[in-house]
Amino acid sequence: MIRITLIGSGNVAQHLIKAFTKSGLIEIAQVFSRNKETLAHLLDSDKIITDFSALIPTDLCIIAVSDNAISEVSKQLPFQNQLVVHTSGAAPLDVLDSKKNRKGVFYPLQTFSKNKEVDFSEIPFCLEAENHSDFVVLETVAKSISNAVFSITSEQRKALHVSAVFVNNFTNHLYLLGQQICEEHQVPFEILKPLIQETSEKIKTLNPAEAQTGPAKRNDSNTIDGHLKYLTNENQKNIYKILTQSIQNNGKEL
Amino acid sequence: MIRITLIGSGNVAQHLIKAFTKSGLIEIAQVFSRNKETLAHLLDSDKIITDFSALIPTDLCIIAVSDNAISEVSKQLPFQNQLVVHTSGAAPLDVLDSKKNRKGVFYPLQTFSKNKEVDFSEIPFCLEAENHSDFVVLETVAKSISNAVFSITSEQRKALHVSAVFVNNFTNHLYLLGQQICEEHQVPFEILKPLIQETSEKIKTLNPAEAQTGPAKRNDSNTIDGHLKYLTNENQKNIYKILTQSIQNNGKEL
Numbered sequence: 001m002i003r004i005t006l007i008g009s010g011n012v013a014q015h016l017i018k019a020f021t022k023s024g025l026i027e028i029a030q031v032f033s034r035n036k037e038t039l040a041h042l043l044d045s046d047k048i049i050t051d052f053s054a055l056i057p058t059d060l061c062i063i064a065v066s067d068n069a070i071s072e073v074s075k076q077l078p079f080q081n082q083l084v085v086h087t088s089g090a091a092p093l094d095v096l097d098s099k100k101n102r103k104g105v106f107y108p109l110q111t112f113s114k115n116k117e118v119d120f121s122e123i124p125f126c127l128e129a130e131n132h133s134d135f136v137v138l139e140t141v142a143k144s145i146s147n148a149v150f151s152i153t154s155e156q157r158k159a160l161h162v163s164a165v166f167v168n169n170f171t172n173h174l175y176l177l178g179q180q181i182c183e184e185h186q187v188p189f190e191i192l193k194p195l196i197q198e199t200s201e202k203i204k205t206l207n208p209a210e211a212q213t214g215p216a217k218r219n220d221s222n223t224i225d226g227h228l229k230y231l232t233n234e235n236q237k238n239i240y241k242i243l244t245q246s247i248q249n250n251g252k253e254l
Numbered sequence: 255m256i257r258i259t260l261i262g263s264g265n266v267a268q269h270l271i272k273a274f275t276k277s278g279l280i281e282i283a284q285v286f287s288r289n290k291e292t293l294a295h296l297l298d299s300d301k302i303i304t305d306f307s308a309l310i311p312t313d314l315c316i317i318a319v320s321d322n323a324i325s326e327v328s329k330q331l332p333f334q335n336q337l338v339v340h341t342s343g344a345a346p347l348d349v350l351d352s353k354k355n356r357k358g359v360f361y362p363l364q365t366f367s368k369n370k371e372v373d374f375s376e377i378p379f380c381l382e383a384e385n386h387s388d389f390v391v392l393e394t395v396a397k398s399i400s401n402a403v404f405s406i407t408s409e410q411r412k413a414l415h416v417s418a419v420f421v422n423n424f425t426n427h428l429y430l431l432g433q434q435i436c437e438e439h440q441v442p443f444e445i446l447k448p449l450i451q452e453t454s455e456k457i458k459t460l461n462p463a464e465a466q467t468g469p470a471k472r473n474d475s476n477t478i479d480g481h482l483k484y485l486t487n488e489n490q491k492n493i494y495k496i497l498t499q500s501i502q503n504n505g506k507e508l
Contacts, residue, residue, distance in 0.1 A: 067474070067476075067477065068476070090469075090477050090480065109445060109446070109448075109449055110448060110449055110452060111449060111452055111453065111456070111467055113456065113460065113465070113467075116456065116459065116460070118452070122448045123448055124445045124446075124448060126445070148445075148448070150445060152441070152445075155439065156439055156440065156441045158439075158480075158484055159435055159436055159438070159439030159441050159484075160436065160441055160445060160446065161481075162435055162481045162484055162485065162494075163431075163432040163433075163435040163436050163441075163443075163446055164432070164446060164449055165468055165469065165470075165481065165494070166428045166429075166431050166432040166435070166490075166493075166494075167428055167429055167432040167446055167449060167450050167453065168449050168450070168452075168453045168467075168468065169466070169467060169468030169469075169470060169471070169501065170428050170493075170494075170497045170501075171425045171428050171429075171450075171453050171454075172453055172456075172457075172462055172465050172466050172467075173462070173466065173470075173497055173500060173501050173505065174420045174421055174424050174425050174428070175420075175421055175425075175457055175462040175465075176462035176463060176466070176504075176505050177417075177420050177500075177505050178417040178418070178420040178421040178462075179417075179461070179462055180505055181413055181416055181417040181420065182413055182414065182417050184413070185409065185410055185412075185413030186410065187406070187410045187413050187414055187417075189417075191363060191378045191380070191402075191404060191406075191414060192363070192414065192417055192418060192421055193457060193458065194363070194364060194376045194377060194378060194402070195363055195364055195365060195418055195421060195422050196421050196422070196425075196454050196457055197454055197458075198364060198365055198372070198422075199365065199421065199422045199425050199426055199454065200425075200450050200451055200453065200454035200455075201454075202365070202367065202370065202426075203426075203429055203447060203450055204447065204451075205370065206367065206370070207433070208426055208427070208429040208430035208432075208433055209430060211367070211426050211429075212423070212426050212427065212430070213365055213367075213422070213423060213426075214419055214422065214423030215344075215419065215423075216419075216423060216427075217423070220321070222321075222322070223321065223344045226344065226412075227415075227416045227419065230412055230413075230416055231416065233505075233506075233507055234507045235500055235503065235505060235506065235507050236420075236505070238496065239420075239424075239496060239497070239500060240416075240419070240420075240424075242492065242493060242496055243424045243427055243493065246427060246431075246489055246493060247423070247424075247427050249489065250430075251427065251430050251431050251434055251487075251489060251490070252487075252489065253487055253488050253489050
């Protein structure tokens with residue numbers, strides 16, 4: 001049994017608590033939350049700590065707080081020479097205070113929503129540690145809840161994080177723009193949902209270059225001109241132009 | 255049994271042939287293809303017609319050819335006073351020759367790839383006809399292969415088509431950009447695939463505004479600046495800036 005401590009009560013922390021509880025291989029010793037109530041539905045009250053000084057050393061301390069709070073939280077830990085990791089895709093390893101504890105990263109590459117369950121078994125965990133034995137601890141903990149565990153450097157993690165903004169945050173925004181266009185013309189956005197599913201489904205078996213279709217790919221300038229005339233919102237028009245050009249150049253710089 | 259004629263041998267035509275053959279409610283009387291070989295694996299040879307003058311009237315003639323060929327094909331049909339439809343999202347109803355036959359649209363809103371099977375039962379069919387009895391024929395044919403059948407005007411269909419470019423073609427291009435960023439930094443793109451699936455999965459239960467996450471949504475300017483510095487390709491940088499701004503303005507014009 002590996003004993004762990006969690007710092008945080010947000011989406012990532014809550015999803016991790018549920019996953020570790022189910023795994024049976026991990027014992028959650030303590031969770032730090034500013035407000036006991038936030039986690040009351042997930043943990044026994046005596047495991048929820050609201051004062052940093054009450055935290056005790058365990059095999060692994062996971063800091064799952066917002067990026068700009070990681071550094072400060074790591075400084076407040078009351079113990080020394082322990083393995084302490086953060087869960088951020090954007091923060092480098094050395095945002096963690098290195099005076100007292102050994103550093104690492106335990107980054108689940110997924111988007112977590114409060115009211116939507118996730119299947120951890122397929123979530124990629126990107127791990128980084130300062131030495132091999134610490135890496136083995138992280139690997140054991142990650143493998144207790146996921147089948148997709150990777151060793152990723154801080155530099156590589158940055159590429160994954162930027163790439164995730166494109167395939168997740170920006171993609172979701174394209175859904176919003178699609179919804180706006182439908183609503184402006186009194187068509188139910190629902191009609192597009194099977195297409196949205198198929199677009200992501202294709203990427204399981206085709207690479208994005210093979211899967212590309214549409215007027216930009218076909219250089220169908222009649223359809224492109226027709227669409228640009230049809231769009232009245234300048235923001236939609238601008239995004240349409242820039243992404244059409246980028247498809248025509250295969251994403252390369254001119 | 256409704257007897258139909260198909261004109262075309264591309265992706266849409268081939269997927270429709272397979273679906274109608276399975277349905278058991280539709281009899282494919284004839285299919286026009288310039289080259290008999292293209293459809294030899296799907297149909298008896300005597301049903302494949304290579305000469306327009308050999309086409310006979312049936313209950314419904316579906317023209318499934320590229321947008322710029324629809325008009326010309328509709329003029330070459332050797333019969334009169336029949337129901338003739340096209341399958342295009344972008345072409346208006348009246349691209350069909352109206353001198354000889356009655357017009358309609360039979361538009362399956364999905365992306366079809368040659369080597370990927372699709373489940374027609376969930377594909378939305380957007381139908382349009384000039385009179386009620388023709389609409390009923392289209393509806394019967396569409397319902398024989400799909401559970402999602404809609405009456406959509408040419409004007410509404412245009413909105414769906416533009417919107418589909420955003421949620422399908424442009425989304426797929428964001429996958430390409432994500433892949434490029436990974437490859438530039440020697441990280442396997444595979445790691446992002448579960449995130450891609452979850453992004454589209456969320457849209458089944460959350461609307462795009464609720465589902466939006468990431469640095470742009472949080473106005474996290476440190477992360478945004480870090481990402482812009484990290485990106486070296488000017489095209490990626492430009493798209494990052496414009497989509498970040500659009501998220502911050504909720505897709506509205508400034």
